[in-house]
Amino acid sequence: MDTAFKIENLKVAYGETVALKNINLELYPKSITALIGPSGCGKSTFLRTLNRMNDLISICSISGEVYYHENNIYDKQCDVIELRKQVGMVFQKPNPFPMSIFDNVAYGPKRQGVKDKETLKQIVEKALKQSALYEEVSDRMDASALSLSGGQQQRLCIARALAMEPEVILMDEPTSALDPIATQKIETLLDDLKKEYTIIIVTHSMHQAARISDYTAFFYMGELIETSDTNTLFSLPKKKQTEDYITGRFG
Amino acid sequence: MHNKRKIQDNLLKSLTIGAALMTASALFIVFYFVFTSGFSLLSFDLLVSDYKTEQYNTTLDDTIETTMFEEPEGNEAFFSQIYGISLKDAENKDAEAIIVIDYIAPESPFNTLKSINENETVNASEGGVITRISFENTSTALTREGAESMINKLDGGHTIREIIFVEPGGGIRGSIIATLYLIGLTLVMALPLGIFSAIYLNEFAKDTRLTRTIRSFIDTLTGIPSIVYGLMAVSVFIPLTARFNMASGLSIYAGAMTMTVILLPVLIRTTEESLASVPNDYREASLALGANDVQTTFKVVLPNAIAGLLTATFLSIGRIIGESAALIFVMGTAVRDSVYPSQGATTLAVHIWTLMSTEPANVELASTIALIILTIVLILNTTVKLLAKKFDKLGNR
Amino acid sequence: MNVVVKRLVFLSALLSASFIIIVVVFVILSGIKPFISDNEGLGPVSFIGFITRTIWLDGPTFVSNMYGAGYLIANTLYIAFLTLLVSLPLGVLTALFIAKIAGKRTGALLRSIVELLAAIPSIVYGLVGAGLFLPVIYNTALSFGIQTNGGNSTLAAVIVLTFMSIPTLTTISEVAIRNVDLSLEEASLALGTSKTQTHFNVVLPAAKSGIFSAAILAIGRALGEATAISLVAGNALSGPTFSLFNRTATLTTAMLQGMKETTGLDYDIRFSLGIVLIIVILITNFALNMLKKRVGKMHAQ
Numbered sequence: 001m002d003t004a005f006k007i008e009n010l011k012v013a014y015g016e017t018v019a020l021k022n023i024n025l026e027l028y029p030k031s032i033t034a035l036i037g038p039s040g041c042g043k044s045t046f047l048r049t050l051n052r053m054n055d056l057i058s059i060c061s062i063s064g065e066v067y068y069h070e071n072n073i074y075d076k077q078c079d080v081i082e083l084r085k086q087v088g089m090v091f092q093k094p095n096p097f098p099m100s101i102f103d104n105v106a107y108g109p110k111r112q113g114v115k116d117k118e119t120l121k122q123i124v125e126k127a128l129k130q131s132a133l134y135e136e137v138s139d140r141m142d143a144s145a146l147s148l149s150g151g152q153q154q155r156l157c158i159a160r161a162l163a164m165e166p167e168v169i170l171m172d173e174p175t176s177a178l179d180p181i182a183t184q185k186i187e188t189l190l191d192d193l194k195k196e197y198t199i200i201i202v203t204h205s206m207h208q209a210a211r212i213s214d215y216t217a218f219f220y221m222g223e224l225i226e227t228s229d230t231n232t233l234f235s236l237p238k239k240k241q242t243e244d245y246i247t248g249r250f251g
Numbered sequence: 252m253h254n255k256r257k258i259q260d261n262l263l264k265s266l267t268i269g270a271a272l273m274t275a276s277a278l279f280i281v282f283y284f285v286f287t288s289g290f291s292l293l294s295f296d297l298l299v300s301d302y303k304t305e306q307y308n309t310t311l312d313d314t315i316e317t318t319m320f321e322e323p324e325g326n327e328a329f330f331s332q333i334y335g336i337s338l339k340d341a342e343n344k345d346a347e348a349i350i351v352i353d354y355i356a357p358e359s360p361f362n363t364l365k366s367i368n369e370n371e372t373v374n375a376s377e378g379g380v381i382t383r384i385s386f387e388n389t390s391t392a393l394t395r396e397g398a399e400s401m402i403n404k405l406d407g408g409h410t411i412r413e414i415i416f417v418e419p420g421g422g423i424r425g426s427i428i429a430t431l432y433l434i435g436l437t438l439v440m441a442l443p444l445g446i447f448s449a450i451y452l453n454e455f456a457k458d459t460r461l462t463r464t465i466r467s468f469i470d471t472l473t474g475i476p477s478i479v480y481g482l483m484a485v486s487v488f489i490p491l492t493a494r495f496n497m498a499s500g501l502s503i504y505a506g507a508m509t510m511t512v513i514l515l516p517v518l519i520r521t522t523e524e525s526l527a528s529v530p531n532d533y534r535e536a537s538l539a540l541g542a543n544d545v546q547t548t549f550k551v552v553l554p555n556a557i558a559g560l561l562t563a564t565f566l567s568i569g570r571i572i573g574e575s576a577a578l579i580f581v582m583g584t585a586v587r588d589s590v591y592p593s594q595g596a597t598t599l600a601v602h603i604w605t606l607m608s609t610e611p612a613n614v615e616l617a618s619t620i621a622l623i624i625l626t627i628v629l630i631l632n633t634t635v636k637l638l639a640k641k642f643d644k645l646g647n648r
Numbered sequence: 649m650n651v652v653v654k655r656l657v658f659l660s661a662l663l664s665a666s667f668i669i670i671v672v673v674f675v676i677l678s679g680i681k682p683f684i685s686d687n688e689g690l691g692p693v694s695f696i697g698f699i700t701r702t703i704w705l706d707g708p709t710f711v712s713n714m715y716g717a718g719y720l721i722a723n724t725l726y727i728a729f730l731t732l733l734v735s736l737p738l739g740v741l742t743a744l745f746i747a748k749i750a751g752k753r754t755g756a757l758l759r760s761i762v763e764l765l766a767a768i769p770s771i772v773y774g775l776v777g778a779g780l781f782l783p784v785i786y787n788t789a790l791s792f793g794i795q796t797n798g799g800n801s802t803l804a805a806v807i808v809l810t811f812m813s814i815p816t817l818t819t820i821s822e823v824a825i826r827n828v829d830l831s832l833e834e835a836s837l838a839l840g841t842s843k844t845q846t847h848f849n850v851v852l853p854a855a856k857s858g859i860f861s862a863a864i865l866a867i868g869r870a871l872g873e874a875t876a877i878s879l880v881a882g883n884a885l886s887g888p889t890f891s892l893f894n895r896t897a898t899l900t901t902a903m904l905q906g907m908k909e910t911t912g913l914d915y916d917i918r919f920s921l922g923i924v925l926i927i928v929i930l931i932t933n934f935a936l937n938m939l940k941k942r943v944g945k946m947h948a949q
Contacts (some may be wrong), residue, residue, distance in 0.1 A: 053838060085840035095831040098854055108839040111849065113255065157835070164839055260844040267749060267847075270741030271758060274818060277811050278761050281768060284780045447660035455654060456661070468665035474929065475671060476872020478900050482922045483671040486678050512667045519664060545650040573769025576874040579904065600771045607778055607879050614779040621772045628767050 004029040004168055004198045005050060010064035012045055019045045020222045032190060032199045034213035036206055038250065041219040043202045047170050050200065051087040052080050088161035092173040094153035096145035101137050104145045104156055108164040123163050131159035132189050151182025171201040187212050206246060210234050218242050285625060289618025297619065300422025301588040307373045307416045309364035320356050328353035329402040335359035338381065338398040350398045352379045364414060373416060380417040387412055421616055425587045429503060429596035434571050436507035436592065441567065444511065445518030453526040454548045472516040481580030484509035488581065501583040501595030509581050510574065514567045525559020526552060562635050569631045572624055575600045599624055679919030687713055687913045699924065703886040704902065715917050717899065717924055719887030724898040724928060726890065727802060728870040731809040736863055739817025747825040748847055766815035774876035777808035782880060789893050796893045800882030803892040808876050813866040820865065824858020825851060860940040864933060871929050874900035899925045
């Protein structure tokens with residue numbers, strides 16, 4: 001099968017502290033892969049290596065390879081900015097820019113040089129529809145993004161990422177700051193999005209992983225313990241640690 | 252498309268770096284100019300001499316024995332062996348010819364001239380000007396005849412009748428003393444007033460409308476330009492000092508009162524901050540031991556806020572040294588050689604103003620004073636920073 | 649004993665608070681005299697005339713009451729805003745450099761330089777302006793065929809004020825830039841924009857209100873600066889001066905000029921200038937704060 005990402009022997013350290021080691025994993029396209037594990041197990045760090053957001057931390061060092069479309073993204077020639085256009089990210093706490101709703105979604109394309117007003121309008125509309133927000137905001141596109149509720153803001157951030165028409169969307173616990181209703185809206189949304197996009201989602205809730213994902217990877221103490229399709233992982237886990245985590249013996 | 256973005260990015264980046272460079276260069280421009288214009292005049296003499304040029308009619312002290320003097324090494328002026336001085340021709344600020352003393356031997360009788368009228372001793376000094384020397388048995392040596400001629404007449408062995416000696420002046424002793432007076436008087440007034448106000452606001456005041464009003468009134472003081480304080484001082488403090496017979500008209504007393512008002516908001520705020528940074532545990536412990544709130548404040552809180560108080564004091568000193576507009580109104584612009592707190596005088600900063608607002612402007616001397624001010628400010632600032640670091644370390648044990 | 653001490657500190661605070669009232673009252677008392685008294689036979693100065701006329705004194709001193717500060721008000725505002733125009737970009741970009749681009753050591757060094765610039769007394773800036781920039785302006789203008797009054801000009805005043813404004817602008821802008829939530833930067837970078845794009849399209853706009861506050865503070869100081877400008881402005885007796893190369897005068901420089909007398913109209917009128925200056929500062933502050941609120945609407949929840 002086609003792979004979106006192929007990770008080989010990945011090791012990530014912050015200074016002296018090793019956050020991830022011996023990571024070997026394949027991530028598949030047009031599906032949802034959930035990364036689960038207890039706090040501090042390294043899943044967020046892993047997610048951020050996929051779009052090289054760890055570059056922002058100066059003491060972070062990386063070894064191993066991360067292949068995206070046959071190319072190691074940690075190669076010297078890799079253009080980080082190009083990579084991030086194709087691999088988008090949604091953060092745990094919604095972080096819309098202090099601008100209008102329209103400007104938030106149009107931000108990415110504008111920076112890439114899209115100037116035509118009509119084109120921008122179309123892009124913004126499409127993205128907002130894809131993130132199931134359009135109906136709620138179509139009459140106030142010029143209002144400040146900060147006037148939206150938490151759940152709406154997160155969907156706005158998803159729209160903002162979608163406006164760049166990426167292949168992959170990385171999500172770092174996107175619903176942990178939201179109430180159950182908003183969470184459900186987003187989970188429904190993801191189910192739709194996975195038809196066109198590859199979604200890698202870090203979640204602290206195994207239940208969420210079980211609900212929405214096609215594949216699951218279980219991390220523990222910086223290592224990848226087990227990965228397989230979700231059904232198998234949750235019903236017939238191969239490793240004892242996986243079973244212990246799933247059955248709630250530790251969290 | 253990428254290239255367009257890259258070009259734009261690089262343009263913006265260079266603008267940013269350029270701005271930072273320009274800001275950094277501003278500092279160097281200021282120091283460079285002040286240093287090159289003013290360094291040459293900097294000397295110990297400058298700090299202790301009078302500002303005014305003073306002319307003395309003198310004779311030699313008869314009681315001094317004269318010996319023959321040796322010409323000093325590398326002497327390029329005209330040297331008198333009998334009297335041990337060397338003179339040279341020069342031009343004064345108005346481009347007039349003068350004869351300047353280039354060197355005086357330590358035992359030269361010119362060191363102890365006797366003033367004819369005043370019965371005091373005048374020390375001729377290097378840099379001083381000799382206008383005329385008249386003799387018993389030969390023609391007077393005049394400036395327009397030149398230094399060589401004067402030296403020849405001196406060494407001609409004739410008895411000297413009169414030496415007219417002019418002290419160059421241009422010293423800033425008066426301004427230095429005035430500045431010191433101002434600093435002292437201001438601190439004496441401002442520190443207690445500021446610290447007590449801060450103590451009230453931080454330790455005793457409750458959050459009532461009155462307290463908030465007091466705070467906002469004090470805060471508004473910061474928005475007022477110092478020149479307006481000068482106006483206020485002239486209509487309030489000058490009559491006030493006259494009323495209490497402290498002074499009539501311009502005075503350093505009035506200046507100190509003015510500076511007190513100017514410094515008050517910053518002083519109070521800094522003190523309040525350092526009082527607030529003393530942990531409440533200290534206060535609670537003291538109260539629990541039976542001390543009342545006044546004792547707690549003065550014996551426990553205040554001593555622990557010393558670092559902040561010192562910082563506030565140094566900052567205040569810096570501000571006093573730098574103030575010009577308000578003091579021009581309340582202490583005047585006349586440079587004095589004898590300074591009394593009940594009279595006006597110029598501080599170093601105002602002295603710069605006086606030098607620069609006369610025709611022609613004395614940029615050199617003004618720069619020398621500026622150099623001194625900048626050095627002091629530099630030292631004060633560094634001290635404050637070191638203090639902050641030191642007490643930070645102590646606090647975070 | 650304790651009661652005494654408590655009373656003492658309370659009175660200190662009261663006294664401190666009362667100074668603002670004393671300042672305002674006494675400046676108004678003296679400053680209002682020219683407008684309402686007879687000025688020893690010269691007749692009162694018309695207030696409207698005072699704030700609109702474009703000549704300092706129409707007629708000989710002690711004989712005329714036709715004082716005009718209108719041109720001074722125009723000059724003061726003109727110079728202050730020109731200064732902001734030049735110094736705001738310089739200050740903000742320097743702050744951006746220190747906060748986001750410079751390494752730790754370079755940033756600390758630059759910050760110290762800015763602190764030092766802030767500590768330099770204004771008279772020294774005036775000295776450098778008069779000693780260094782006046783000749784430069786004079787010669788440069790001459791080589792282009794422009795006559796200047798020895799270099800005394802609006803341009804010189806703006807340069808001196810820019811030097812003095814940059815520290816304030818840089819320091820406060822730097823704080824505002826640092827306070828921008830890092831997650832906003834992350835969001836921008838994650839969308840495939842460059843660092844520079846992020847700085848100029850997200851960080852600086854997000855720091856707008858802090859930067860605005862810095863500008864308001866800087867303008868307040870520029871409006872009130874006296875000795876530094878008066879050494880380079882040239883003391884124009886009429887105006888207003890909009891050309892960069894002509895002599896100019898401001899409310900503050902006029903206050904410093906010719907303090908020969910201690911009574912009389914020529915003396916009292918300086919207090920009137922003081923009143924006008926305070927009013928100008930108050931109005932400018934108010935207007936800019938209103939503007940700041942409107943600009944900040946996008947940040948509202």
